Amino acid sequence: MKLIDGKKIAEQIKTEIALKVKELTAGDKRPPHLAAILVGNDPASETYVASKARACKEVGFDSSTYKFESDISEPELLRTVEFLNNDPEIDGFIVQLPLPDHIDEQKIIQAVNPHKDVDGFHPENVGRMTIGLPAYISATPNGIMEMLRRAKINTTGKHCVVLGRSNIVGRPVSILMSAATEPGNTTVTVCHSKTSGLKEITKQADILIVAIGKQEFVNAEMVKDGVVVIDVGIHRIESSRTKSGFKLVGDVKFDEVSEKASYISPVPGGVGPMTIVSLLQNTLKAYQNLIYS
Numbered sequence: 001m002k003l004i005d006g007k008k009i010a011e012q013i014k015t016e017i018a019l020k021v022k023e024l025t026a027g028d029k030r031p032p033h034l035a036a037i038l039v040g041n042d043p044a045s046e047t048y049v050a051s052k053a054r055a056c057k058e059v060g061f062d063s064s065t066y067k068f069e070s071d072i073s074e075p076e077l078l079r080t081v082e083f084l085n086n087d088p089e090i091d092g093f094i095v096q097l098p099l100p101d102h103i104d105e106q107k108i109i110q111a112v113n114p115h116k117d118v119d120g121f122h123p124e125n126v127g128r129m130t131i132g133l134p135a136y137i138s139a140t141p142n143g144i145m146e147m148l149r150r151a152k153i154n155t156t157g158k159h160c161v162v163l164g165r166s167n168i169v170g171r172p173v174s175i176l177m178s179a180a181t182e183p184g185n186t187t188v189t190v191c192h193s194k195t196s197g198l199k200e201i202t203k204q205a206d207i208l209i210v211a212i213g214k215q216e217f218v219n220a221e222m223v224k225d226g227v228v229v230i231d232v233g234i235h236r237i238e239s240s241r242t243k244s245g246f247k248l249v250g251d252v253k254f255d256e257v258s259e260k261a262s263y264i265s266p267v268p269g270g271v272g273p274m275t276i277v278s279l280l281q282n283t284l285k286a287y288q289n290l291i292y293s
Protein backbone atom coordinates (compact mmCIF):
# COMPACT_ATOMS: atom_id res chain seq x y z
CA MET A 1 0.00 0.00 0.00
CA LYS A 2 1.21 3.48 -0.85
CA LEU A 3 0.00 6.57 0.95
CA ILE A 4 -1.16 9.48 -1.16
CA ASP A 5 0.40 12.15 1.00
CA GLY A 6 -1.83 15.19 0.51
CA LYS A 7 0.15 17.23 2.99
CA LYS A 8 3.40 16.71 1.10
CA ILE A 9 1.80 17.36 -2.31
CA ALA A 10 0.15 20.50 -0.93
CA GLU A 11 3.53 21.76 0.36
CA GLN A 12 5.07 21.19 -3.08
CA ILE A 13 2.28 23.13 -4.76
CA LYS A 14 2.59 25.98 -2.25
CA THR A 15 6.32 26.23 -3.04
CA GLU A 16 5.49 26.38 -6.77
CA ILE A 17 2.85 29.07 -6.18
CA ALA A 18 5.20 31.15 -4.01
CA LEU A 19 7.83 31.07 -6.77
CA LYS A 20 5.27 32.11 -9.36
CA VAL A 21 4.08 34.98 -7.14
CA LYS A 22 7.67 36.23 -6.80
CA GLU A 23 8.05 36.12 -10.57
CA LEU A 24 4.73 37.86 -11.26
CA THR A 25 5.21 40.59 -8.67
CA ALA A 26 8.77 41.52 -9.71
CA GLY A 27 8.75 45.31 -10.08
CA ASP A 28 6.02 46.80 -7.97
CA LYS A 29 2.96 44.85 -9.05
CA ARG A 30 0.63 44.02 -6.17
CA PRO A 31 0.36 40.35 -5.14
CA PRO A 32 -2.80 38.22 -5.66
CA HIS A 33 -5.54 38.96 -3.13
CA LEU A 34 -8.07 36.42 -1.82
CA ALA A 35 -10.95 37.59 0.37
CA ALA A 36 -13.38 35.55 2.45
CA ILE A 37 -16.82 36.42 3.80
CA LEU A 38 -17.51 34.70 7.11
CA VAL A 39 -20.94 34.86 8.74
CA GLY A 40 -21.54 33.81 12.35
CA ASN A 41 -19.16 31.86 14.56
CA ASP A 42 -19.31 28.26 13.46
CA PRO A 43 -15.97 26.89 14.78
CA ALA A 44 -15.31 24.72 11.68
CA SER A 45 -15.89 27.70 9.37
CA GLU A 46 -13.67 29.94 11.53
CA THR A 47 -10.88 27.35 11.42
CA TYR A 48 -11.23 26.95 7.66
CA VAL A 49 -11.09 30.69 6.99
CA ALA A 50 -8.11 31.11 9.35
CA SER A 51 -6.25 28.31 7.50
CA LYS A 52 -6.94 30.02 4.21
CA ALA A 53 -5.51 33.30 5.54
CA ARG A 54 -2.40 31.47 6.83
CA ALA A 55 -1.90 29.70 3.49
CA CYS A 56 -2.20 33.03 1.63
CA LYS A 57 0.56 34.49 3.79
CA GLU A 58 2.80 31.48 3.17
CA VAL A 59 2.70 31.94 -0.61
CA GLY A 60 2.86 35.74 -0.63
CA PHE A 61 -0.81 36.52 -1.32
CA ASP A 62 -2.74 39.29 0.39
CA SER A 63 -5.88 38.12 2.16
CA SER A 64 -8.77 39.70 3.98
CA THR A 65 -11.77 38.45 5.90
CA TYR A 66 -15.15 40.19 6.05
CA LYS A 67 -16.72 38.93 9.24
CA PHE A 68 -20.41 39.40 10.11
CA GLU A 69 -22.75 38.43 12.95
CA SER A 70 -25.14 35.57 12.17
CA ASP A 71 -28.10 38.01 12.10
CA ILE A 72 -26.79 39.90 9.05
CA SER A 73 -29.63 40.46 6.58
CA GLU A 74 -29.60 38.97 3.10
CA PRO A 75 -29.57 42.43 1.40
CA GLU A 76 -26.60 43.50 3.52
CA LEU A 77 -24.69 40.32 2.61
CA LEU A 78 -25.55 40.87 -1.05
CA ARG A 79 -24.17 44.42 -0.79
CA THR A 80 -20.86 43.02 0.51
CA VAL A 81 -20.73 40.52 -2.36
CA GLU A 82 -21.35 43.40 -4.79
CA PHE A 83 -18.63 45.48 -3.11
CA LEU A 84 -16.09 42.64 -3.57
CA ASN A 85 -17.29 42.00 -7.13
CA ASN A 86 -16.35 45.61 -7.94
CA ASP A 87 -13.15 45.97 -5.94
CA PRO A 88 -10.28 45.85 -8.48
CA GLU A 89 -7.79 44.98 -5.72
CA ILE A 90 -9.56 41.67 -4.98
CA ASP A 91 -8.85 38.90 -7.48
CA GLY A 92 -11.14 36.29 -5.97
CA PHE A 93 -13.32 35.71 -2.94
CA ILE A 94 -15.34 33.04 -1.24
CA VAL A 95 -18.45 33.11 0.91
CA GLN A 96 -17.86 30.52 3.62
CA LEU A 97 -20.69 27.98 3.86
CA PRO A 98 -22.94 27.09 5.54
CA LEU A 99 -24.85 30.37 5.86
CA PRO A 100 -27.57 30.95 8.49
CA ASP A 101 -31.02 29.56 7.62
CA HIS A 102 -32.59 32.97 6.92
CA ILE A 103 -30.18 33.53 4.02
CA ASP A 104 -30.75 31.92 0.63
CA GLU A 105 -27.39 30.30 -0.07
CA GLN A 106 -28.01 29.93 -3.81
CA LYS A 107 -28.96 33.60 -4.10
CA ILE A 108 -25.63 34.58 -2.56
CA ILE A 109 -23.60 32.11 -4.65
CA GLN A 110 -25.26 33.39 -7.82
CA ALA A 111 -24.52 37.01 -6.88
CA VAL A 112 -20.76 36.35 -6.97
CA ASN A 113 -19.11 37.50 -10.20
CA PRO A 114 -18.12 34.19 -11.92
CA HIS A 115 -14.75 35.78 -12.81
CA LYS A 116 -13.98 36.08 -9.07
CA ASP A 117 -15.68 32.84 -8.02
CA VAL A 118 -12.54 30.99 -6.88
CA ASP A 119 -14.74 28.50 -5.00
CA GLY A 120 -16.21 27.44 -8.37
CA PHE A 121 -19.73 27.31 -6.92
CA HIS A 122 -21.44 29.68 -9.38
CA PRO A 123 -23.61 27.83 -11.97
CA GLU A 124 -21.57 29.45 -14.74
CA ASN A 125 -18.38 27.79 -13.49
CA VAL A 126 -20.16 24.50 -12.77
CA GLY A 127 -21.62 24.56 -16.30
CA ARG A 128 -18.29 25.43 -17.91
CA MET A 129 -16.57 22.64 -15.99
CA THR A 130 -19.29 20.21 -17.10
CA ILE A 131 -18.76 20.90 -20.80
CA GLY A 132 -14.98 21.03 -20.50
CA LEU A 133 -14.47 24.79 -20.87
CA PRO A 134 -11.87 26.59 -18.70
CA ALA A 135 -13.54 27.10 -15.31
CA TYR A 136 -12.87 27.65 -11.65
CA ILE A 137 -13.22 24.14 -10.27
CA SER A 138 -14.21 23.88 -6.63
CA ALA A 139 -11.49 23.19 -4.12
CA THR A 140 -12.12 19.62 -3.02
CA PRO A 141 -12.76 18.05 -6.47
CA ASN A 142 -9.79 19.95 -7.89
CA GLY A 143 -7.63 18.79 -4.96
CA ILE A 144 -8.64 15.17 -5.57
CA MET A 145 -7.76 15.40 -9.28
CA GLU A 146 -4.43 17.02 -8.44
CA MET A 147 -3.65 14.24 -5.93
CA LEU A 148 -4.38 11.55 -8.55
CA ARG A 149 -2.27 13.46 -11.10
CA ARG A 150 0.72 13.94 -8.84
CA ALA A 151 0.57 10.40 -7.42
CA LYS A 152 0.64 9.29 -11.10
CA ILE A 153 -2.41 7.06 -10.73
CA ASN A 154 -3.43 5.68 -14.11
CA THR A 155 -7.17 6.29 -14.34
CA THR A 156 -8.06 5.74 -18.02
CA GLY A 157 -10.52 2.88 -18.54
CA LYS A 158 -10.91 2.25 -14.80
CA HIS A 159 -14.17 2.00 -12.86
CA CYS A 160 -14.51 4.91 -10.43
CA VAL A 161 -17.16 4.69 -7.72
CA VAL A 162 -18.07 7.96 -5.98
CA LEU A 163 -19.91 7.79 -2.65
CA GLY A 164 -21.88 11.02 -2.22
CA ARG A 165 -23.63 13.40 -4.62
CA SER A 166 -23.15 16.81 -3.00
CA ASN A 167 -22.74 19.94 -5.10
CA ILE A 168 -19.39 20.58 -3.44
CA VAL A 169 -17.72 17.17 -3.86
CA GLY A 170 -19.55 14.07 -5.17
CA ARG A 171 -21.32 15.59 -8.18
CA PRO A 172 -18.38 17.66 -9.55
CA VAL A 173 -15.76 14.95 -8.97
CA SER A 174 -17.96 12.42 -10.77
CA ILE A 175 -18.09 14.78 -13.78
CA LEU A 176 -14.33 15.34 -13.73
CA MET A 177 -13.56 11.63 -13.42
CA SER A 178 -15.65 10.87 -16.52
CA ALA A 179 -14.18 13.75 -18.58
CA ALA A 180 -11.91 12.98 -21.53
CA THR A 181 -8.80 13.93 -19.56
CA GLU A 182 -6.09 12.19 -17.59
CA PRO A 183 -6.79 11.88 -14.70
CA GLY A 184 -10.33 11.17 -15.86
CA ASN A 185 -11.51 8.82 -18.61
CA THR A 186 -13.05 6.52 -16.00
CA THR A 187 -16.46 4.87 -16.03
CA VAL A 188 -18.18 6.48 -13.06
CA THR A 189 -20.87 5.14 -10.75
CA VAL A 190 -22.32 7.66 -8.28
CA CYS A 191 -23.77 6.13 -5.10
CA HIS A 192 -25.81 7.93 -2.45
CA SER A 193 -28.13 7.39 0.49
CA LYS A 194 -30.82 5.77 -1.70
CA THR A 195 -28.46 3.34 -3.48
CA SER A 196 -29.34 -0.30 -2.93
CA GLY A 197 -26.74 -3.06 -2.91
CA LEU A 198 -24.00 -0.57 -2.10
CA LYS A 199 -21.36 -3.12 -1.13
CA GLU A 200 -21.71 -4.98 -4.43
CA ILE A 201 -21.00 -1.72 -6.26
CA THR A 202 -18.12 -0.49 -4.10
CA LYS A 203 -16.43 -3.90 -4.45
CA GLN A 204 -16.22 -3.28 -8.19
CA ALA A 205 -14.36 0.00 -7.79
CA ASP A 206 -10.81 0.39 -9.09
CA ILE A 207 -10.92 3.91 -7.69
CA LEU A 208 -13.20 4.71 -4.74
CA ILE A 209 -13.85 8.34 -3.81
CA VAL A 210 -15.65 8.57 -0.49
CA ALA A 211 -17.50 11.78 0.38
CA ILE A 212 -20.46 10.44 2.28
CA GLY A 213 -19.99 12.29 5.57
CA LYS A 214 -20.26 9.21 7.82
CA GLN A 215 -17.33 8.39 10.01
CA GLU A 216 -15.41 5.20 9.15
CA PHE A 217 -18.30 4.06 6.93
CA VAL A 218 -16.25 2.11 4.38
CA ASN A 219 -14.75 -1.12 5.73
CA ALA A 220 -12.51 -3.81 4.24
CA GLU A 221 -15.47 -5.94 3.15
CA MET A 222 -16.64 -3.17 0.84
CA VAL A 223 -13.50 -2.95 -1.30
CA LYS A 224 -11.48 -5.20 -3.57
CA ASP A 225 -7.75 -5.85 -3.44
CA GLY A 226 -5.70 -3.16 -5.16
CA VAL A 227 -8.33 -0.41 -4.95
CA VAL A 228 -7.25 3.26 -4.94
CA VAL A 229 -9.09 5.05 -2.12
CA ILE A 230 -9.58 8.79 -1.72
CA ASP A 231 -11.15 9.65 1.63
CA VAL A 232 -12.82 13.06 1.70
CA GLY A 233 -14.47 12.75 5.14
CA ILE A 234 -13.22 14.44 8.27
CA HIS A 235 -14.66 13.79 11.72
CA ARG A 236 -13.37 14.72 15.16
CA ILE A 237 -13.89 11.87 17.59
CA GLU A 238 -12.95 11.32 21.22
CA SER A 239 -9.78 9.36 21.84
CA SER A 240 -8.09 8.28 25.05
CA ARG A 241 -4.83 7.89 23.12
CA THR A 242 -4.20 11.55 22.29
CA LYS A 243 -3.22 14.44 24.56
CA SER A 244 -6.12 16.58 23.33
CA GLY A 245 -8.64 13.79 23.95
CA PHE A 246 -9.68 13.93 20.28
CA LYS A 247 -8.50 12.55 16.97
CA LEU A 248 -9.51 13.01 13.34
CA VAL A 249 -10.88 10.16 11.26
CA GLY A 250 -12.30 9.95 7.74
CA ASP A 251 -15.22 8.21 6.05
CA VAL A 252 -13.02 5.12 5.64
CA LYS A 253 -11.79 2.61 8.25
CA PHE A 254 -8.18 3.35 7.43
CA ASP A 255 -6.50 0.48 9.30
CA GLU A 256 -8.41 -2.30 7.60
CA VAL A 257 -9.01 -0.75 4.16
CA SER A 258 -5.33 0.23 3.80
CA GLU A 259 -4.44 -3.50 4.02
CA LYS A 260 -6.26 -4.11 0.73
CA ALA A 261 -5.64 -0.80 -1.07
CA SER A 262 -2.83 -0.13 -3.55
CA TYR A 263 -3.06 3.60 -2.75
CA ILE A 264 -5.00 5.41 -0.04
CA SER A 265 -5.22 9.01 1.15
CA PRO A 266 -5.10 9.35 4.95
CA VAL A 267 -7.15 11.55 7.28
CA PRO A 268 -5.71 13.89 8.41
CA GLY A 269 -3.05 14.78 5.82
CA GLY A 270 -4.90 13.69 2.67
CA VAL A 271 -7.60 15.65 0.87
CA GLY A 272 -7.82 18.37 3.56
CA PRO A 273 -4.54 20.17 2.82
CA MET A 274 -5.25 19.88 -0.92
CA THR A 275 -8.46 21.90 -0.72
CA ILE A 276 -6.68 24.97 0.59
CA VAL A 277 -4.03 24.87 -2.14
CA SER A 278 -6.73 24.46 -4.78
CA LEU A 279 -8.17 27.75 -3.64
CA LEU A 280 -4.72 29.33 -3.90
CA GLN A 281 -4.33 27.90 -7.42
CA ASN A 282 -7.68 29.36 -8.44
CA THR A 283 -6.79 32.74 -6.95
CA LEU A 284 -3.52 32.75 -8.89
CA LYS A 285 -5.48 31.97 -12.07
CA ALA A 286 -7.87 34.84 -11.30
CA TYR A 287 -4.92 37.20 -10.78
CA GLN A 288 -3.46 36.13 -14.14
CA ASN A 289 -6.88 36.23 -15.78
CA LEU A 290 -6.37 32.73 -17.18
CA ILE A 291 -9.92 31.36 -17.06
CA TYR A 292 -12.02 34.08 -18.71
CA SER A 293 -9.32 35.52 -20.98
Ligand code: GUN
Pocket residue numbers: 094095096097098119139140168
Ligand atom coordinates in the same frame (compact mmCIF):
# COMPACT_ATOMS: atom_id res chain seq x y z
N1 GUN B 1 -17.72 25.01 3.54
C1 GUN B 1 -17.19 23.77 3.47
N2 GUN B 1 -16.34 23.66 2.43
C2 GUN B 1 -16.35 24.87 1.82
C3 GUN B 1 -15.68 25.39 0.67
O1 GUN B 1 -14.89 24.72 -0.01
N3 GUN B 1 -15.96 26.67 0.36
C4 GUN B 1 -16.82 27.42 1.09
N4 GUN B 1 -17.04 28.66 0.69
N5 GUN B 1 -17.45 26.97 2.15
C5 GUN B 1 -17.22 25.70 2.50
